[in-house]
Amino acid sequence: DGGITQSPKYLFRKEGQNVTLSCEQNLNHDAMYWYRQDPGQGLRLIYYSQIVNDFQKGDIAEGYSVSREKKESFPLTVTSAQKNPTAFYLCASSPARGNRYEQYFGPGTRLTVT
Amino acid sequence: QKEVEQNSGPLSVPEGAIASLNCTYSDRGSQSFFWYRQYSGKSPELIMFIYSNGDKEDGRFTAQLNKASQYVSLLIRDSQPSDSATYLCAVNMDAGGTSYGKLTFGQGTILTVHP
Numbered sequence: 547d548g549g550i551t552q553s554p555k556y557l558f559r560k561e562g563q564n565v566t567l568s569c570e571q572n573l574n575h576d577a578m579y580w581y582r583q584d585p586g587q588g589l590r591l592i593y594y595s596q597i598v599n600d601f602q603k604g605d606i607a608e609g610y611s612v613s614r615e616k617k618e619s620f621p622l623t624v625t626s627a628q629k630n631p632t633a634f635y636l637c638a639s640s641p642a643r644g645n646r647y648e649q650y651f652g653p654g655t656r657l658t659v660t
Numbered sequence: 661q662k663e664v665e666q667n668s669g670p671l672s673v674p675e676g677a678i679a680s681l682n683c684t685y686s687d688r689g690s691q692s693f694f695w696y697r698q699y700s701g702k703s704p705e706l707i708m709f710i711y712s713n714g715d716k717e718d719g720r721f722t723a724q725l726n727k728a729s730q731y732v733s734l735l736i737r738d739s740q741p742s743d744s745a746t747y748l749c750a751v752n753m754d755a756g757g758t759s760y761g762k763l764t765f766g767q768g769t770i771l772t773v774h775p
Contacts (some may be wrong), residue, residue: 588748588767588768589765640761645692647763649694649761650706651696651705654703
């Protein structure tokens with residue numbers, strides 16, 4: 547059963563703590579992405595990766611970090627430097643080759659920092 | 661700044677009507693166009709993609725692309741209350757293949773189908 551999993555679904559943290567959000571895919575997709583969505587807003591790209599051990603900053607990378615040690619996994623760390631971390635975080639993957647650029651999303655992690 | 665623009669709505673249509681959702685994009689070199697549906701509190705779900713000028717139909721959904729006018733639309737025929745959601749337009753603005761499949765998303769249009 548192929549798909550993208552994100553865990554946990556809900557996450558609560560105290561201000562000043564780093565937190566890592568998990569994203570795993572078994573679709574054999576090359577590219578993976580992290581987005582942030584705030585209430586009533588569109589999707590904003592945080593980081594993306596095409597291949598293992600390589601990733602690029604998106605539009606709002608400050609206060610976030612990622613790693614891509616395996617093709618299947620692309621964890622996101624929200625650091626204490628992120629000023630407004632409370633948001634809905636979405637991970638996506640894509641074949642990103644030929645003309646196959648559609649992205650498939652995981653169920654998301656809702657992070658609340660107080 | 662490469663942009664994708666959508667009317668935020670909300671767009672309200674009666675059950676059984678045709679809902680028409682519109683999207684314009686700024687980069688003339690864009691190649692791939694996608695429509696996602698997002699229910700409240702859920703993640704976006706891909707419902708249509710289109711690469712060539714013209715219409716593409718899938719069940720009750722039709723995507724229309726006009727590259728000359730930089731315009732893509734989604735028509736939903738026989739709208740149902742279950743179609744009530746936010747619809748996101750997304751565009752791959754990289755003809756050269758260097759963007760790792762990045763998509764630029766519009767802000768989304770809220771659709772409400774009332775019985």
